[in-house]
Amino acid sequence: MSWDFSTEPEFEKKLEWMREFVRDEVYPLEVLEADERGFMRVIRSLQDEVKRQHLWATHLPPELGGQGYGQVKLGLMHEIEGASIWAPIVFGNQAPDSGNSEVLANFGTQAQKDRWLYPLLDGRLRSAFSMTEPFTAGSDPTLLSSTARLEGDEWVINGHKWFTSNGMIADFLIAMLVTEPDAGPYERASMIIVPSDAPGLKRLRNIPTMAGESERFGYGHAEILYEDVRVPASNLVGKRGQGFLIAQARLGPGRIHHCMRWLGLARRAFDMMCERALQREAFGKKLASHETVQNWIADSAAEMSAARLMTLHAAWVIDTQGAAAARKEISLIKFFGARVLHDVIDRAVQIHGSLGYSGDMPLEDMYRMARGARFYDGPDEVHRVSVARQILSGYKEPQGKWPREHIPTRRESARRKFAALLEAATTDV
Numbered sequence: 001m002s003w004d005f006s007t008e009p010e011f012e013k014k015l016e017w018m019r020e021f022v023r024d025e026v027y028p029l030e031v032l033e034a035d036e037r038g039f040m041r042v043i044r045s046l047q048d049e050v051k052r053q054h055l056w057a058t059h060l061p062p063e064l065g066g067q068g069y070g071q072v073k074l075g076l077m078h079e080i081e082g083a084s085i086w087a088p089i090v091f092g093n094q095a096p097d098s099g100n101s102e103v104l105a106n107f108g109t110q111a112q113k114d115r116w117l118y119p120l121l122d123g124r125l126r127s128a129f130s131m132t133e134p135f136t137a138g139s140d141p142t143l144l145s146s147t148a149r150l151e152g153d154e155w156v157i158n159g160h161k162w163f164t165s166n167g168m169i170a171d172f173l174i175a176m177l178v179t180e181p182d183a184g185p186y187e188r189a190s191m192i193i194v195p196s197d198a199p200g201l202k203r204l205r206n207i208p209t210m211a212g213e214s215e216r217f218g219y220g221h222a223e224i225l226y227e228d229v230r231v232p233a234s235n236l237v238g239k240r241g242q243g244f245l246i247a248q249a250r251l252g253p254g255r256i257h258h259c260m261r262w263l264g265l266a267r268r269a270f271d272m273m274c275e276r277a278l279q280r281e282a283f284g285k286k287l288a289s290h291e292t293v294q295n296w297i298a299d300s301a302a303e304m305s306a307a308r309l310m311t312l313h314a315a316w317v318i319d320t321q322g323a324a325a326a327r328k329e330i331s332l333i334k335f336f337g338a339r340v341l342h343d344v345i346d347r348a349v350q351i352h353g354s355l356g357y358s359g360d361m362p363l364e365d366m367y368r369m370a371r372g373a374r375f376y377d378g379p380d381e382v383h384r385v386s387v388a389r390q391i392l393s394g395y396k397e398p399q400g401k402w403p404r405e406h407i408p409t410r411r412e413s414a415r416r417k418f419a420a421l422l423e424a425a426t427t428d429v
Helices: 009-031 036-052 071-081 097-107 110-121 243-279 291-321 323-352 363-372 380-392 407-417 419-428
Strands: 127-130 147-151 154-165 172-178 189-195 201-206 221-232
Touching: 009 036, 009 071, 071 243, 071 291, 097 110, 097 127, 097 243, 147 172, 154 172, 154 189, 172 243, 189 221, 189 243, 243 291, 243 323, 243 363, 291 323, 323 363, 323 380, 407 419
Parallel strands: 127 172
Antiparallel strands: 127 154, 147 154, 154 221, 172 189, 201 221
């Protein structure tokens, strides 16, 4: 089967525009000193330009204002956006809003779309995704303990969530809650929309993380208490017990976007590494002339190329066969891409020495962000287990006591297979 990641020249022009726009207009946001009001004024002006270029919220279908691009094209765009923390916001596909908008677009009722989705796409509302809990393993969502009980025409919600992304500033949350406690492990949970002003919803704090100062203006990961929170029964997204199905539909393509963004960030760190190697001298010659540095550059280039091809292949599988067919490919890129991101940034820090360790370069911020890549949207270990299981399912245990490639056994089998021919050859002599 052939693989085709090609895109038409018209789309390549859009990518080139994005590269220049992100470099010239978005990078400066990282060092802009302004209050939230002034900062968001700048953001909105950039968003307006993105909309004029028809590149706003491109992850959505055309009827919702997107472009209907497949995952390969979206991946290439996310690679460019990943170089700066502010680019996804400028282009209207920042997490968790992008994933939540896809959930509402694909599973929401028309009333839910009118009330929550369309204002979200317009930038008039902000959303949060509330799934992770402090006292159950995030790697095993079948253990979720927060509940929603239907009483009349209302859901009554109780539970404790944390790492609810953007929970402190969201206008509404999509919460993953146990509604079917007696069902099978993957049919227990449902997704329910919770307005942030619902009585009983308590936003305790933004949890301090290694991301540090990059989480400005309330962005971050919140700790949330649900204490007898009541919301209309109509706030159920999809069907009861469908939470895991919706979550997988949300997370599969989302992991493609994460991995391509990581490649964009890794590429920026790689550029810094190469430039520093040409600029700095040590022991009588440029760092670029030292073999160890050359190895770092070569290894980084090879690893980034491998991760990029693996991610585009996973995107292509989704485009041609659907997300379910790409489970193995998605898990592969999730743990491999996270490692490449970390290793490239680590080498870039090393080549800059104390400057790279300082806050005078963006590398230390990148390094802290890279550490989270190994566990959010599923820890590396879970993805490795998933990959191994899927691979092993295609094998069978060899019969007998010896491995299938055991040479003495094969030699005896070959002797029997060709015995007649060998005997005839001997007789002919």
